Every structure is written in structure tokens, then in C-alpha cells.
Amino acid sequence: MNRPGASRLDSELTNLELLGLLSSRIIHDLKNKLAVISGHAQFAEMSKQNPQVATSGMAIIKRVSEEAGKHVEALAKLRRTLPTERHECEPAEALAVLTELLAGRQGWELRAPNTGSLSKLAVERRWLRFILRHFLSACSGAQGVVIVDQARGEVPAEGADVAPLFPDRQCFRVRISYAAAPGEKPPLNEDPILQFQTLAVYELIRKLEGGLVQQAGPDGREEIVILIPLVQTPARA
Incomplete structure (x- = not known):
């Protein structure tokens, strides 16, 4: 059976609303991964036993993860713009x-x-x-x-x-x-x-x-x- 709307999004819902539904999960997963990356990068920077090149690479990882974190926060702001009140249906x-x-x-x-x-x-x-x-x-x-x-x-x-x-x-x-x-x-x-x-x-x-x-x-x-x-x-x- 061909599924109605298989080639497009449901016309009754906006792309923004669908993105808002998924953003909570995306934000949670990304934040966990970014926290691990940032934590390991900071540990490597503080370790005197790491070679200078590795320390420089970890610094780059830390900087990139912080930039990615800013993008995640921007996505969180988008999610918060959606209505949060409880709707009802008879x-x-x-x-x-x-x-x-x-x-x-x-x-x-x-x-x-x-x-x-x-x-x-x-x-x-x-x-x-x-x-x-x-x-x-x-x-x-x-x-x-x-x-x-x-x-x-x-x-x-x-x-x-x-x-x-x-x-x-x-x-x-x-x-x-x-x-x-x-x-x-x-x-x-x-x-x-x-x-x-x-x-x-x-x-x-x-x-x-x-x-x-x-x-x-x-x-x-x-x-x-x-x-x-x-x-x-x-x-x-």
C-alpha cells in the first residue's frame, strides 16, 4: 500500500514544529558527547606528560567542541520558541x-x-x-x-x-x-x-x-x- 505523503512532510504540521519535537533529543545527545570531548581535552592540556603536538590537538578539539556547544544552545532557543502550554481535544x-x-x-x-x-x-x-x-x-x-x-x-x-x-x-x-x-x-x-x-x-x-x-x-x-x-x-x- 502506498503511504500518503511519502514524498513530503505532513501538510498539517510545519517543519519548524517537527524540528522542535526532535530538538530535545538532539540537544541531550549532543551535550553528552560534547561534555566528554571537552573534559578529555581539558585533562590532556593539564597533563605535562603529553607531547606538545598532542596538547595542541586537544586544544583544537576543546575549541571546536565549545563552538559546537554554542550551536546546540541556539537549537535549544529555537525549541523554546514553540508553544509549551497543554492543548486539549474533546x-x-x-x-x-x-x-x-x-x-x-x-x-x-x-x-x-x-x-x-x-x-x-x-x-x-x-x-x-x-x-x-x-x-x-x-x-x-x-x-x-x-x-x-x-x-x-x-x-x-x-x-x-x-x-x-x-x-x-x-x-x-x-x-x-x-x-x-x-x-x-x-x-x-x-x-x-x-x-x-x-x-x-x-x-x-x-x-x-x-x-x-x-x-x-x-x-x-x-x-x-x-x-x-x-x-x-x-x-x-
Whole structure:
């Protein structure tokens, strides 16, 4: 199945917003590496046993790492310019998004039992659509079911792509189950745009303090479980 938007970024999200989602991870990783480089460079400079040439080289490493650190700080400023307030989405809006994404997909069914008591989702509607569209577009099965309900964010951390930060928090749970073709394996996706989108989706779920599990379900079916926290919903006893 050809994935919509495979040759471009999702038109509903700006490049700046996607960059902002990824910048936190990039900054963290780069800062750790730069700290190691800078620390070793300073140690070499202070060591009288190092040859003069090596000391000069370490000085260059230190200077370059400091310059790179300034670029990282500039990226951090870019990240801080993005909105940080918590956005919300009504349950009815979330169901409307799923209905829209499944429209025209024969053999797919949306089930939403007992969603009348759901509170608001702690995510903006367009971000929710970005997440759901990403995973639904990747489902190659001709038949599938999407089940929406409320559940705690409890998933085994070792089996989760993204483990919920607060496992006792009540969540809007989306379970995507579809029958994969016999012997079919997901193709290796080398499209850098889709790789970028995948990283952005994972980072967004982390930012929302939600969870993600992709696993083999019963009867040879594939299953994707997405957890989006609800707004101000204390854990049930």
C-alpha cells in the first residue's frame, strides 16, 4: 500500500514544529558527547606528560567542541520558541479524526465502546491526527479494526517503544489490529522524510507522557497500542 505523503512532510504540521519535537533529543545527545570531548581535552592540556603536538590537538578539539556547544544552545532557543502550554481535544473530536482516517478503507472497522464518559485528551487535535495517521498509513492489512477505550497507561517498559511516564494515569487508548499477509515483513523504509516523521511521532508521544507498543497479536495479527493521557484524570483505585 502506498503511504500518503511519502514524498513530503505532513501538510498539517510545519517543519519548524517537527524540528522542535526532535530538538530535545538532539540537544541531550549532543551535550553528552560534547561534555566528554571537552573534559578529555581539558585533562590532556593539564597533563605535562603529553607531547606538545598532542596538547595542541586537544586544544583544537576543546575549541571546536565549545563552538559546537554554542550551536546546540541556539537549537535549544529555537525549541523554546514553540508553544509549551497543554492543548486539549474533546473525545468526540478524537473519534471524528479516526472516522475520517478510516473513511474509504474497506474491511476496516472502528469500535468505540463506553467512550461517553471519557474526559478531554491532553493533546491538540491536529497532533493527534498526525500520530494516528502515521500508524494507520503504515498498516498494510486489507482488514483491520481500531478499538478506542479508556485504560491505564500500564505497559511493560521492556516491551514498549515508548513507556508511559506515569503508568497509573488514565489514558485514551487506541488499539489498531490488522491481519498481516502471510510471510509479509515490513519493508525497510529508507525514505528520509518518513524516517524524520517517525522520530517526530515517537518524540511527540514522549512529550505527551503517553505510551506506544507495537507487537504481534493473536492469530497472526499485528497490533499497535497508542496511549494518550486524559486531562486531569487521577488514577483509579
